[in-house]
Amino acid sequence: MINEKYKEMLGKKSVIRQLSEFATQRGSEIGYENVFDYSLGNPSVPVPDAFTDEMIRLLKEESPMRLHGYSPTMGNPEYKQAVADSLNRRFNMNYKATHIFPTSGAAGAIAHALRAVTKPGDDVIVFAPFFPEYTPYITGTGANIKIVPPDTKAFQINFEKFNEMLDKNVKAVLINSPNNPTGIVYSEETVKRLSDILKEKSKEFGFDIYLVSDEPYREIVFDGVVCPYPAKYYDHTLTCYSFSKSISLPGERIGYVACNPSDPDSETIAMMCGQISRGTGHNCPASIIQMAVAKVLDMTSDLSVYETNMNILYKELTGLGFEVVKPGGTFYIFPKALEEDAVAFSQKALKYDLVLVPADSFGCPGYFRMAYCIDTEKVERSLPALRKFVETEYPDRRK
Amino acid sequence: MINEKYKEMLGKKSVIRQLSEFATQRGSEIGYENVFDYSLGNPSVPVPDAFTDEMIRLLKEESPMRLHGYSPTMGNPEYKQAVADSLNRRFNMNYKATHIFPTSGAAGAIAHALRAVTKPGDDVIVFAPFFPEYTPYITGTGANIKIVPPDTKAFQINFEKFNEMLDKNVKAVLINSPNNPTGIVYSEETVKRLSDILKEKSKEFGFDIYLVSDEPYREIVFDGVVCPYPAKYYDHTLTCYSFSKSISLPGERIGYVACNPSDPDSETIAMMCGQISRGTGHNCPASIIQMAVAKVLDMTSDLSVYETNMNILYKELTGLGFEVVKPGGTFYIFPKALEEDAVAFSQKALKYDLVLVPADSFGCPGYFRMAYCIDTEKVERSLPALRKFVETEYPDRRK
Numbered sequence: 001m002i003n004e005k006y007k008e009m010l011g012k013k014s015v016i017r018q019l020s021e022f023a024t025q026r027g028s029e030i031g032y033e034n035v036f037d038y039s040l041g042n043p044s045v046p047v048p049d050a051f052t053d054e055m056i057r058l059l060k061e062e063s064p065m066r067l068h069g070y071s072p073t074m075g076n077p078e079y080k081q082a083v084a085d086s087l088n089r090r091f092n093m094n095y096k097a098t099h100i101f102p103t104s105g106a107a108g109a110i111a112h113a114l115r116a117v118t119k120p121g122d123d124v125i126v127f128a129p130f131f132p133e134y135t136p137y138i139t140g141t142g143a144n145i146k147i148v149p150p151d152t153k154a155f156q157i158n159f160e161k162f163n164e165m166l167d168k169n170v171k172a173v174l175i176n177s178p179n180n181p182t183g184i185v186y187s188e189e190t191v192k193r194l195s196d197i198l199k200e201k202s203k204e205f206g207f208d209i210y211l212v213s214d215e216p217y218r219e220i221v222f223d224g225v226v227c228p229y230p231a232k233y234y235d236h237t238l239t240c241y242s243f244s245k246s247i248s249l250p251g252e253r254i255g256y257v258a259c260n261p262s263d264p265d266s267e268t269i270a271m272m273c274g275q276i277s278r279g280t281g282h283n284c285p286a287s288i289i290q291m292a293v294a295k296v297l298d299m300t301s302d303l304s305v306y307e308t309n310m311n312i313l314y315k316e317l318t319g320l321g322f323e324v325v326k327p328g329g330t331f332y333i334f335p336k337a338l339e340e341d342a343v344a345f346s347q348k349a350l351k352y353d354l355v356l357v358p359a360d361s362f363g364c365p366g367y368f369r370m371a372y373c374i375d376t377e378k379v380e381r382s383l384p385a386l387r388k389f390v391e392t393e394y395p396d397r398r399k
Numbered sequence: 400m401i402n403e404k405y406k407e408m409l410g411k412k413s414v415i416r417q418l419s420e421f422a423t424q425r426g427s428e429i430g431y432e433n434v435f436d437y438s439l440g441n442p443s444v445p446v447p448d449a450f451t452d453e454m455i456r457l458l459k460e461e462s463p464m465r466l467h468g469y470s471p472t473m474g475n476p477e478y479k480q481a482v483a484d485s486l487n488r489r490f491n492m493n494y495k496a497t498h499i500f501p502t503s504g505a506a507g508a509i510a511h512a513l514r515a516v517t518k519p520g521d522d523v524i525v526f527a528p529f530f531p532e533y534t535p536y537i538t539g540t541g542a543n544i545k546i547v548p549p550d551t552k553a554f555q556i557n558f559e560k561f562n563e564m565l566d567k568n569v570k571a572v573l574i575n576s577p578n579n580p581t582g583i584v585y586s587e588e589t590v591k592r593l594s595d596i597l598k599e600k601s602k603e604f605g606f607d608i609y610l611v612s613d614e615p616y617r618e619i620v621f622d623g624v625v626c627p628y629p630a631k632y633y634d635h636t637l638t639c640y641s642f643s644k645s646i647s648l649p650g651e652r653i654g655y656v657a658c659n660p661s662d663p664d665s666e667t668i669a670m671m672c673g674q675i676s677r678g679t680g681h682n683c684p685a686s687i688i689q690m691a692v693a694k695v696l697d698m699t700s701d702l703s704v705y706e707t708n709m710n711i712l713y714k715e716l717t718g719l720g721f722e723v724v725k726p727g728g729t730f731y732i733f734p735k736a737l738e739e740d741a742v743a744f745s746q747k748a749l750k751y752d753l754v755l756v757p758a759d760s761f762g763c764p765g766y767f768r769m770a771y772c773i774d775t776e777k778v779e780r781s782l783p784a785l786r787k788f789v790e791t792e793y794p795d796r797r798k
Binding site for chain 1: 403409441443469532538650724
């Protein structure tokens with residue numbers, strides 16, 4: 001008998017996916033270069049050559065049995081050591097290889113971290129707007145998602161509402177900075193205040209609330225912005241990472257959970273992730289990918305294009321009268337739509353071959369997301385379409 | 400708060416893993432070439448050169464963004480089509496790409512297939528002896544494992560017990576032929592009889608019982624043995640496969656679920672696997688591995704060494720007085736221990752640097768498994784140790 005829960009999920013098609021399909025379809029009609037597709041967060045800059053070189057070297061020189069043989073259950077030791085060394089150097093931490101659990105991207109990392117620190121029926125807090133896949137990661141463990149409404153002024157944290165909602169049934173808080181979809185980086189003040197509240201409430205409740213910190217955009221931070229490392233501020237932090245963005249490897253599914261050594265349970269949690277993986281199908285990263293990434297993980301792709309694109313779009317959007325908070329990183333920008341219904345707004349934009357994502361599914365109706373991980377030349381070519389769209393459809397917008 | 404269920408799993412260390420660690424430790428003392436390590440099922444023959452060549456070609460010629468970009472949620476279309484074509488050609492089936500869901504090895508395949516066709520509280524039947532990881536795959540979904548005792552005469556199916564245990568709470572039956580740990584291939588008679596019972600009981604119960612068929616050893620079949628394809632006999636079969644053994648890629652985590660097109664729900668189930676994957680962390684295979692395997696999946700490594708090794712060991716074991724059913728495939732052999740307690744038996748063998756796995760964790764106490772995926776030269780060098788072990792410890796064994 002088919003499991004009805006998963007069957008029902010089939011009906012709910014992702015808005016992002018539908019828009020992306022529109023873009024592909026429209027591209028086949030007018031040429032994809034003429035569709036201004038701001039829908040998908042697929043990196044637009046290549047992986048560093050050093051990765052490709054190391055892959056080829058491994059394939060040519062390494063014993064195929066070692067190269068393609070089973071990784072240890074807890075992951076490739078060199079990969080884990082390289083991750084620990086890198087985090088220690090950059091954030092002045094004390095990770096050992098035993099604190100690192102390799103996962104299939106940040107998705108795998110979050111799914112494992114949440115299973116380790118919640119049980120079915122617990123609540124997990126997220127802050128709107130948030131990446132829609134957080135819902136299946138959380139509900140997949142049997143926990144419930146609890147959404148704190150957005151701080152639409154600065155897209156930091158709505159602490160008033162957070163304090164109200166943080167009760168004894170909340171076992172974990174899931175954050176994402178630099179943030180998808182807003183592009184905002186949490187300030188040190190925000191991280192400190194969050195940490196203080198978690199410490200205080202943990203003491204009051206008599207158990208440690210875990211902070212699950214999703215950081216795939218950590219390396220994409222713009223001029224003058226500092227991205228605080230949350231585990232530095234709060235001991236019970238599980239850092240979830242993916243090499244999808246920093247070295248443009250989303251399809252190779254490689255990331256990790258880093259368990260903060262300041263938490264006495266950190267090594268236990270890392271080992272529990274290994275046990276959790278057994279039940280979900282041993283979703284460790286491919287062996288050759290672990291080995292190659294271990295050699296290049298302090299590099300990044302040339303990420304400067306994202307800042308260039310952001311500056312062009314930010315200037316244009318504000319010039320056109322959009323309300324928008326300037327992103328501090330990522331490759332997203334998150335303006336307020338020019339009418340209340342962002343879905344209707346995005347539908348109208350399609351007439352101008354502009355593919356914008358309404359933020360309803362991110363828990364923030366009335367806003368839309370643009371993913372500007374595309375060529376700068378295309379961003380520039382999209383500006384006349386953007387102007388025409390806004391001036392035609394919303395001539396009275398500044399009133 | 401830490402999830403106690405997963406924490407408790409930490410105490411239970413796998414016997415295979417412990418033995419393998421002994422082998423590594425002992426190897427550091429006397430040289431690993433002198434430890435006769437029959438504990439682990441890691442293939443001992445290299446991947447076909449065509450795979451390595453294709454990987455290098457992709458790395459040199461393909462656009463890095465396409466090569467390393469996100470695969471579609473449902474997997475790489477060329478990989479899926481290549482899998483469907485291959486199964487259709489070899490087993491006279493009618494799979495389309497839409498019936499195939501790519502997974503991280505057979506582990507991922509089984510975990511997804513079971514989640515698709517059971518709900519928490521359902522029972523899943525397995526046949527002893529069985530691969531110990533079946534327990535976390537099944538209990539990880541919230542279902543219960545129900546173990547049919549072994550047919551120790553031929554290691555086919557104990558149909559009498561199966562019939563008794565197959566009640567209305569059983570929603571899926573999990574089989575594995577060629578079998579780990581016995582090396583036995585189910586005969587056509589066995590598969591037909593199993594299929595007939597499932598058809599009859601499905602009718603009686605008013606729902607379709609699913610057959611989840613784990614087939615990573617399908618290509619390792621010895622002279623004169625035919626391995627029937629279960630989906631050919633039973634419509635509601637979900638075939639789970641891994642390229643770990645046939646092309647020696649266990650660490651690259653690539654396999655699939657193939658949903659039988661004769662089942663009207665087959666395409667729905669494949670799509671449900673995509674939804675299930677969202678909750679467990681998007682454990683799809685690495686993009687480059689999907690692309691490269693698509694080009695070589697009708698090849699196999701040179702698997703002949705396994706049959707050579709099996710024949711040497713079978714002759715020696717029977718000569719020494721062991722009760723053992725001759726394997727029809729895989730790289731395992733499964734003799735009866737020379738004392739009732741196979742754990743004690745395997746402990747004694749360690750004194751002779753022979754690493755044998757007692758079958759208690761496979762649900763078949765009193766037997767042991769030898770994984771002979773090692774060099775033939777080493778198999779031959781192990782024979783004097785085997786003889787000395789048996790003759791010293793069990794001089795009266797034939798009485």
